[in-house]
Amino acid sequence: VAAPRRPTLSDVARRAGVNPATASRALNPALPGRVAEPTAKRVRDAAEELGYRPDPVARSLRTRRSGFVGVVVPDLTNPVIPPIVRGIEAVLWGAGIACLLADTDNDVDHEAALIEELLARRCEGLIVSTATRSSEAVNRLAGGEVPAVLVTRDTDAHPLPLVAGDDAAGVDAAVAHLAELGHERIAHVTGPTDLSTTMTRLAAFEAACERLSLETQGRIRHGEAFTAAAGREACERLLAADSEFTAIAAGNDLIALGCLQALAAAGIACPGDVSIVGHNDMPMADSLQPPLTTVAIPQREIGARAAELVLSSLRGDGVADEPLLLPTELIVRGSTAPAIRGS
Amino acid sequence: VAAPRRPTLSDVARRAGVNPATASRALNPALPGRVAEPTAKRVRDAAEELGYRPDPVARSLRTRRSGFVGVVVPDLTNPVIPPIVRGIEAVLWGAGIACLLADTDNDVDHEAALIEELLARRCEGLIVSTATRSSEAVNRLAGGEVPAVLVTRDTDAHPLPLVAGDDAAGVDAAVAHLAELGHERIAHVTGPTDLSTTMTRLAAFEAACERLSLETQGRIRHGEAFTAAAGREACERLLAADSEFTAIAAGNDLIALGCLQALAAAGIACPGDVSIVGHNDMPMADSLQPPLTTVAIPQREIGARAAELVLSSLRGDGVADEPLLLPTELIVRGSTAPAIRGS
DNA sequence: TTGAAAGCGCTAACAA
DNA sequence: TTGTTAGCGCTTTCAA
Numbered sequence: 001v002a003a004p005r006r007p008t009l010s011d012v013a014r015r016a017g018v019n020p021a022t023a024s025r026a027l028n029p030a031l032p033g034r035v036a037e038p039t040a041k042r043v044r045d046a047a048e049e050l051g052y053r054p055d056p057v058a059r060s061l062r063t064r065r066s067g068f069v070g071v072v073v074p075d076l077t078n079p080v081i082p083p084i085v086r087g088i089e090a091v092l093w094g095a096g097i098a099c100l101l102a103d104t105d106n107d108v109d110h111e112a113a114l115i116e117e118l119l120a121r122r123c124e125g126l127i128v129s130t131a132t133r134s135s136e137a138v139n140r141l142a143g144g145e146v147p148a149v150l151v152t153r154d155t156d157a158h159p160l161p162l163v164a165g166d167d168a169a170g171v172d173a174a175v176a177h178l179a180e181l182g183h184e185r186i187a188h189v190t191g192p193t194d195l196s197t198t199m200t201r202l203a204a205f206e207a208a209c210e211r212l213s214l215e216t217q218g219r220i221r222h223g224e225a226f227t228a229a230a231g232r233e234a235c236e237r238l239l240a241a242d243s244e245f246t247a248i249a250a251g252n253d254l255i256a257l258g259c260l261q262a263l264a265a266a267g268i269a270c271p272g273d274v275s276i277v278g279h280n281d282m283p284m285a286d287s288l289q290p291p292l293t294t295v296a297i298p299q300r301e302i303g304a305r306a307a308e309l310v311l312s313s314l315r316g317d318g319v320a321d322e323p324l325l326l327p328t329e330l331i332v333r334g335s336t337a338p339a340i341r342g343s
Numbered sequence: 344v345a346a347p348r349r350p351t352l353s354d355v356a357r358r359a360g361v362n363p364a365t366a367s368r369a370l371n372p373a374l375p376g377r378v379a380e381p382t383a384k385r386v387r388d389a390a391e392e393l394g395y396r397p398d399p400v401a402r403s404l405r406t407r408r409s410g411f412v413g414v415v416v417p418d419l420t421n422p423v424i425p426p427i428v429r430g431i432e433a434v435l436w437g438a439g440i441a442c443l444l445a446d447t448d449n450d451v452d453h454e455a456a457l458i459e460e461l462l463a464r465r466c467e468g469l470i471v472s473t474a475t476r477s478s479e480a481v482n483r484l485a486g487g488e489v490p491a492v493l494v495t496r497d498t499d500a501h502p503l504p505l506v507a508g509d510d511a512a513g514v515d516a517a518v519a520h521l522a523e524l525g526h527e528r529i530a531h532v533t534g535p536t537d538l539s540t541t542m543t544r545l546a547a548f549e550a551a552c553e554r555l556s557l558e559t560q561g562r563i564r565h566g567e568a569f570t571a572a573a574g575r576e577a578c579e580r581l582l583a584a585d586s587e588f589t590a591i592a593a594g595n596d597l598i599a600l601g602c603l604q605a606l607a608a609a610g611i612a613c614p615g616d617v618s619i620v621g622h623n624d625m626p627m628a629d630s631l632q633p634p635l636t637t638v639a640i641p642q643r644e645i646g647a648r649a650a651e652l653v654l655s656s657l658r659g660d661g662v663a664d665e666p667l668l669l670p671t672e673l674i675v676r677g678s679t680a681p682a683i684r685g686s
Numbered sequence: 687t688t689g690a691a692a693g694c695g696c697t698a699a700c701a702a
Numbered sequence: 703t704t705g706t707t708a709g710c711g712c713t714t715t716c717a718a
């Protein structure tokens with residue numbers, strides 16, 4: 001028995017009684033050098049009968065394209081990431097483009113390797129949420145052969161289009177909300193300082209406090225990662241320093257969750273003694289105890305817009321290179337309450 | 344200025360003054376036909392100076408391999424999935440193999456297309472958590488060219504190795520736990536019936552109730568998806584039917600969360616009036632209100648073991664084809680409490 | 687409108 | 703040990 005090799009274009013051509021080149025043309029419509037309809041039909045039938053599927057590897061080698069877009073994310077276990085990816089996939093899939101995902105585990109080298117891998121496989125576009133704001137591999141993407149778009153996290157050099165939530169406005173609203181509730185001593189527990197999101201939110205926090213004449217001195221702590229464990233640890237450091245505060249603005253919802261845990265462990269009630277505001281409105285933020293007040297970013301839409309930018313680039317449209325900051329919204333839930341006088 | 348084309352093996356060979364084939368051999372150590380060390384060094388230096396990176400597409404076309412494993416998941420926004428993926432990645436990355444992820448959005452056609460895509464790109468192995476237990480595309484993987492392993496979700500034909508948690512044992516422990524608390528009327532809100540996990544857990548639920556002489560008649564409802572919204576909707580149907588029950592075993596934690604919401608909306612206290620047990624111990628299950636009692640599955644390890652199976656296959660080792668069911672553990676938290684007499 | 691020929695970048699037989 | 707040759711499966715000039 002002959003090996004059940006998968007049929008190639010030559011097989012199809014032979015069966016249709018034409019040259020492989022003709023078969024190729026018949027199967028790839030449009031393009032100059034159309035094929036006579038009867039011939040084309042013979043080819044299509046032959047392909048159908050043989051169950052022919054074009055070989056994307058061979059095609060890629062020849063055409064330097066691939067029909068897929070690469071998506072590079074820092075950490076799938078961060079709950080904000082999946083909805084963003086979903087937004088990307090929905091748009092791309094709708095445009096007939098597959099997307100292949102890679103997770104860098106927040107590691108620059110890992111990130112560089114995966115970007116290289118995707119590029120080498122001729123991905124036609126790249127959407128990246130970078131592992132760090134100093135990623136060289138990401139910066140090199142600028143002016144490269146394929147369009148690249150950043151989501152949520154920017155690099156310092158910001159050489160690429162970015163789609164993100166308007167974090168600054170969100171943080172400003174969060175601080176204003178706390179101030180309105182009477183909080184005058186607000187702490188900030190951030191994410192890792194090598195991420196643009198952390199720096200943006202931190203700057204916005206300080207600006208808002210400045211504007212409202214609130215003292216922040218000694219009330220800022222940096223978490224080592226965007227995880228609950230890191231948030232908890234940072235909050236414990238904050239508590240240990242005994243800097244008085246009645247509210248915490250957290251770098252993101254996972255950090256906020258960690259703060260919730262640290263406070264609970266220390267016997268401090270939220271929102272009774274201390275109020276907390278998160279950021280992102282991750283899935284289940286509304287189901288925590290207490291339900292988390294947070295700055296919602298439009299997760300799916302961030303992904304969708306990034307995908308659209310890539311599609312525009314592929315169509316040859318120019319892409320504005322200033323950051324696209326989508327509206328954020330403060331969602332008030334149970335983790336914030338009026339400050340207790342003199343506490 | 345000449346186009347800054349990325350250097351090819353021929354460029355390297357020319358610079359080293361050798362034949363491309365020799366350069367290829369020098370760069371790919373081992374293999375029959377070793378290269379003299381001085382020559383090899385010249386080639387390596389040339390490659391280094393030129394910044395040569397082998398083209399995986401060309402290499403794949405020639406060798407029919409690719410150096411990556413494909414991972415197909417049904418829904419990244421289901422919180423159990425990312426930790427499993429993490430387990431897979433850690434093992435594969437440790438073995439020097441990249442992994443490319445694809446999300447099927449729980450859709451069979453989408454799944455078939457992505458599997459085809461990954462296969463066509465010569466992925467060397469496939470790890471799949473299938474969209475449905477009747478997926479033809481998945482069944483066809485059996486005996487295919489690349490090793491394939493299923494995680495968490497099986498197909499009815501189970502033609503492939505499976506790595507999953509021992510759900511049956513877990514559900515049995517969960518029901519026993521509820522029974523010990525005095526619950527005699529236990530309802531079951533499941534996931535979608537086209538998933539093997541749903542069927543396994545349902546069968547285990549019925550077996551356990553049977554064993555303990557608990558009536559289940561009229562107390563089973565199927566959720567349309569493994570989401571909180573579906574769980575809530577199914578629980579509302581259960582409540583509307585007014586079948587009396589004092590506890591719910593949920594198909595997974597998201598379903599359990601939905602039940603929590605439905606009960607809260609109906610003014611029924613958990614665990615005061617009704618106890619709930621989830622399944623999976625997803626991230627943040629311990630932070631819900633109340634903290635969820637649940638059957639923990641070893642998420643990362645499921646992924647890791649699946650990846651190891653693929654690696655074994657690639658090394659040519661035989662792989663046992665009976666399902667690998669890893670131990671589950673009932674984690675008792677705040678959502679279960681003693682049944683109220685006569686309620 | 688179709689065919690012939692070349693070649694994408696690499697590796698595997700075979701020869702030298 | 704190294705070079706020569708061929709070809710993976712496809713597309714794209716160029717010629718007929």
